[in-house]
Amino acid sequence: xxxxxxxxxxxxxxxxxxxxxxxxxxxxxxxxxLPYGAVVxxxxxxxxxxxxxxxxxxxxxxxxxxxQQYSLPWIRSxxxxxxxxxxxxxxxxxxxxxxFRSLLHNVKHEWVGGEGDAPRLVYKASPGLWIGAxxxxxxxxxxxxxxxxxxxxxAPRWLYGIEEVDSYFRVGSVAFFLTGLMLTSAVLxxxxxxxxxxxxxxxxxxADFFPLYLLLGIALTGGLMRYxxxxxxxxxxxxxxxxxxxxxAAASGMGPLFHVHLTLVSVLFAYxxxxxxxxxxxxxxxxxxxxxxxxxMAHHENPWNYPVNVHTYxxxxxxxRGKMKAAGIPLDREAP
Amino acid sequence: xxxxxxxxxxxxxxxxxRPRDWLEANTKFAPGRWSYSAKPKALQTLGFPNPREWSxxxxxxxxxxxxxxxxxxxxxxxxxxxxxxxxFMDACVRCGACADKCHFFIGTGDPKNMPVVRAELLRSVYRxxxxxxxxxxxxxxxxxxxxxxxxxxxxxxxxxxTECRRCSVFCPFGIDQAEITMLGRExxxxxxxxxxxxxxxxAKCLMTGNxxxxxxxxxxxNLEFFADTIEEITSVRVDLPINKKGxxxxxxxxxxxxxxxxxIFTLMGYLLVLHQSGLNYTWSTYASEGGNFGLFASxxxxxxxxxxxxxxxxxxxxxxxxxxxxxxxxxxxHQYMETMNGPADFLEEPVSxxxxxxxxxxxxxRMVHIxxxxxxxxHHGKLRLAPGRNDHYRVTFHDSCNPARSMGxxxxxxxxxxxxxRHFYEMPAETIRERTFCCGCGAGLGNEExxxxxxxxxxxxxxxxxxxxxxxxxxxxxxxxxxxxxxxxTLMEYWVPEVGVAGLHELVGNALVxxxxxxxxxxxxxxxxxxxxx
Numbered sequence: 001x002x003x004x005x006x007x008x009x010x011x012x013x014x015x016x017x018x019x020x021x022x023x024x025x026x027x028x029x030x031x032x033x034l035p036y037g038a039v040v041x042x043x044x045x046x047x048x049x050x051x052x053x054x055x056x057x058x059x060x061x062x063x064x065x066x067x068q069q070y071s072l073p074w075i076r077s078x079x080x081x082x083x084x085x086x087x088x089x090x091x092x093x094x095x096x097x098x099x100f101r102s103l104l105h106n107v108k109h110e111w112v113g114g115e116g117d118a119p120r121l122v123y124k125a126s127p128g129l130w131i132g133a134x135x136x137x138x139x140x141x142x143x144x145x146x147x148x149x150x151x152x153x154x155a156p157r158w159l160y161g162i163e164e165v166d167s168y169f170r171v172g173s174v175a176f177f178l179t180g181l182m183l184t185s186a187v188l189x190x191x192x193x194x195x196x197x198x199x200x201x202x203x204x205x206x207a208d209f210f211p212l213y214l215l216l217g218i219a220l221t222g223g224l225m226r227y228x229x230x231x232x233x234x235x236x237x238x239x240x241x242x243x244x245x246x247x248x249a250a251a252s253g254m255g256p257l258f259h260v261h262l263t264l265v266s267v268l269f270a271y272x273x274x275x276x277x278x279x280x281x282x283x284x285x286x287x288x289x290x291x292x293x294x295x296x297m298a299h300h301e302n303p304w305n306y307p308v309n310v311h312t313y314x315x316x317x318x319x320x321r322g323k324m325k326a327a328g329i330p331l332d333r334e335a336p
Numbered sequence: 337x338x339x340x341x342x343x344x345x346x347x348x349x350x351x352x353x354r355p356r357d358w359l360e361a362n363t364k365f366a367p368g369r370w371s372y373s374a375k376p377k378a379l380q381t382l383g384f385p386n387p388r389e390w391s392x393x394x395x396x397x398x399x400x401x402x403x404x405x406x407x408x409x410x411x412x413x414x415x416x417x418x419x420x421x422x423x424f425m426d427a428c429v430r431c432g433a434c435a436d437k438c439h440f441f442i443g444t445g446d447p448k449n450m451p452v453v454r455a456e457l458l459r460s461v462y463r464x465x466x467x468x469x470x471x472x473x474x475x476x477x478x479x480x481x482x483x484x485x486x487x488x489x490x491x492x493x494x495x496x497x498t499e500c501r502r503c504s505v506f507c508p509f510g511i512d513q514a515e516i517t518m519l520g521r522e523x524x525x526x527x528x529x530x531x532x533x534x535x536x537x538x539a540k541c542l543m544t545g546n547x548x549x550x551x552x553x554x555x556x557x558n559l560e561f562f563a564d565t566i567e568e569i570t571s572v573r574v575d576l577p578i579n580k581k582g583x584x585x586x587x588x589x590x591x592x593x594x595x596x597x598x599x600i601f602t603l604m605g606y607l608l609v610l611h612q613s614g615l616n617y618t619w620s621t622y623a624s625e626g627g628n629f630g631l632f633a634s635x636x637x638x639x640x641x642x643x644x645x646x647x648x649x650x651x652x653x654x655x656x657x658x659x660x661x662x663x664x665x666x667x668x669x670h671q672y673m674e675t676m677n678g679p680a681d682f683l684e685e686p687v688s689x690x691x692x693x694x695x696x697x698x699x700x701x702r703m704v705h706i707x708x709x710x711x712x713x714x715h716h717g718k719l720r721l722a723p724g725r726n727d728h729y730r731v732t733f734h735d736s737c738n739p740a741r742s743m744g745x746x747x748x749x750x751x752x753x754x755x756x757x758r759h760f761y762e763m764p765a766e767t768i769r770e771r772t773f774c775c776g777c778g779a780g781l782g783n784e785e786x787x788x789x790x791x792x793x794x795x796x797x798x799x800x801x802x803x804x805x806x807x808x809x810x811x812x813x814x815x816x817x818x819x820x821x822x823x824x825x826t827l828m829e830y831w832v833p834e835v836g837v838a839g840l841h842e843l844v845g846n847a848l849v850x851x852x853x854x855x856x857x858x859x860x861x862x863x864x865x866x867x868x869x870x
Binding site: 002005049052053054055056057058059060061062063064065066067068069070071072074075076077078081082084096100102103105106107108109111120121123129133197198199200202203204205206207208274276277278279282283285286287288289293294295296297298299300301302304305308309310311312313316317319320323324326327328329330332 | 349351356357358383415416417418419420421422423426427428429430431432433435436442447450452453456469476477478501504505506507508509510511512515542543544545551552553556557578579580581621622635636639640643644647648651669670671672674675676678679693695696697698699700701702703708711712715740741742743744745746747748751764766767769770795796799800802803
């Protein structure tokens with residue numbers, strides 16, 4: 001159910017775009033309004049989301065310390081796991097953002113033995129998710145950058161470099177982009193992992209499957225257009241350049257598959273700020289990762305810190321004065 | 337709790353995905369897995385809402401009529417006050433990295449004990465009540481409405497979390513279930529849904545200065561009893577400065593160390609080190625608690641209980657503060673204290689008068705951990721040690737959650753241990769340092785009634801101890817947390833018999849050679865030393 005409904009949603013989007021492509025009246029909806037709307041929703045949504053987060057203060061330094069603290073000069077502190085300087089914090093965040101460092105250390109627990117011997121709890125390295133996530137995110141990034149070719153005329157020099165490396169393996173006369181395959185495989189892995197691991201299937205929501213189906217649809221339509229149907233690249237480029245120059249033209253002559261591709265991409269962009277996909281923006285703001293671990297070293301201000309009702313020493317001494325006196329404990333005042 | 341309600345041992349714990357859809361709130365309060373409700377008297381003392389007699393396993397929780405409004409308003413306020421909450425509500429991708437990092441999930445197999453799902457219990461309400469998509473699409477958007485059933489589920493599972501933060505180490509975004517549990521419990525507290533094992537100690541702490549309700553004269557009596565014991569063992573009479581104005585340092589320990597074994601031996605260790613170092617220090621009967629059960633109820637209560645430490649330091653005119661071995665006490669001291677009750681500008685930057693070491697890492701909060709203090713003394717050769725006196729122990733070290741993951745106090749205790757005993761062995765790497773496993777009883781769950789939960793939550797730790805027991809013959813589990821000292825003996829007795837539990841400073845106290853002491857024939861527990869060890 002959780003996995004089926006989002007699949008139906010993506011299929012519905014696909015059919016709508018397919019049908020809309022052939023119908024002149026609604027074509028601008030898919031070719032013009034949706035792409036622009038998606039960009040506006042994406043930029044506006046991300047900005048709104050980050051401002052929404054930033055509006056709330058960080059009242060306490062709640063760093064999760066993952067290593068030795070900075071303390072005595074002869075003890076080596078963990079500069080990245082438990083940074084005490086801004087540079088250390090920057091390094092920690094960079095490693096998290098670029099290399100998914102916490103995920104790299106992932107392990108899974110397992111019970112072994114049990115026949116005659118009491119079962120044992122052991123921990124095994126579990127790098128699958130880390131590898132899957134790295135492959136997925138980086139190939140998505142490269143695929144995204146490669147698409148700049150369609151929007152920039154002339155294409156910038158750095159693009160040629162990316163394409164050259166990416167198409168190292170040639171299939172016949174066609175440049176074969178490795179990242180496309182990597183992206184598709186990674187999405188499939190992430191999807192199958194969710195579907196086949198019982199506890200993961202249990203905790204997953206429709207919102208976890210929807211973006212995976214979207215990405216899969218995007219990758220498949222993209223691949224089909226490039227390797228199988230060989231649609232008119234020049235027409236696509238003209239359309240995209242015009243879109244980028246804010247002179248949208250009708251997306252005719254490229255076939256329904258292009259519409260489907262464009263529609264799914266637009267939906268992904270528009271959906272991103274309002275879904276779990278905002279994690280791309282939240283990581284640098286995560287309060288357990290973006291502050292120095294040395295909490296006792298510098299003052300941290302809580303803007304809403306308010307006075308509270310305490311039981312004062314005076315009240316305490318008033319209650320226990322006689323007994324404190326009898327026990328020979330020093331008093332502030334001999335009588336109330 | 338009877339023996340029969342503890343889990344069968346040793347057990348493989350199966351994953352048990354029932355009901356299949358976690359959005360279905362249908363909580364059965366299983367015996368041995370929940371804690372008794374707070375007594376009205378404790379709530380009245382603390383000024384907390386809705387004091388009444390009730391029990392979680394009964395149908396009627398006697399909620400105020402506008403309970404839903406109170407929770408939603410409370411959630412809105414907290415979203416405005418804590419960026420952490422907003423981000424932790426929005427950013428989770430449910431990748432599952434945290435799932436089996438929780439000792440309660442490993443020990444119970446209950447899928448709602450996966451940190452991600454425990455957090456989703458709150459997130460789903462956030463989505464279903466506060467976001468447009470959630471209100472519109474409901475379950476399709478992972479949203480649900482706040483119902484009494486959901487409230488019961490919150491109570492059941494937010495009190496099956498020890499706020500140990502292990503999940504946040506593995507989360508690629510640092511999402512911290514402890515923060516969600518803390519704020520979730522804060523919400524429950526608005527309706528008077530709290531547990532006695534948290535609220536009763538907190539109420540006592542507010543009025544008497546410590547969780548156990550030890551009155552000033554009893555406090556002095558206890559210290560004197562320990563001084564007598566020390567005198568019997570060493571022939572040296574240690575000083576017992578109490579509420580002394582003009583001392584250089586205020587010493588604050590968890591009150592658990594004053595009451596029960598093996599904590600009292602740790603306290604004797606403090607007394608010995610402080611005496612031998614010649615530090616001009618004082619105890620306080622008013623600030624007689626380093627621990628802070630307010631942390632397990634609400635930020636405000638945490639601040640109210642913690643305020644005494646700075647207030648007392650100011651009243652006594654000390655230069656800085658020294659803190660004993662306690663886990664959650666150090667969470668508060670390291671991450672909250674100075675923000676809540678500072679600035680500590682009336683104190684001085686801590687400097688050890690014995691070694692001249694400046695504790696630069698504590699220059700703002702001005703509170704030093706006794707492991708930092710003692711490690712510095714040992715490093716400078718200021719303590720004469722006879723580690724052979726601990727030769728009957730083969731020791732391993734349990735990193736307590738908070739000093740490990742909310743501070744990073746990892747090497748100091750190890751340095752001390754290696755200096756005061758000769759047989760030290762580490763548990764498997766996945767179970768120590770920042771990846772340490774909780775004792776299973778923190779955050780107010782160390783009570784008798786949730787014994788099954790405790791024994792299950794302690795499985796990962798017990799399994800790691802068993803590993804070094806079999807490999808190296810380890811017979812002592814050392815730690816730097818008063819809750820550990822209170823609960824680990826039960827856990828060891830149940831899963832790994834013949835392994836004892838001791839605080840770090842008990843071992844220091846055993847090994848420390850005092851000026852003018854007689855030849856010791858017994859350790860701090862009064863157990864005879866076999867000859868030739870000194």
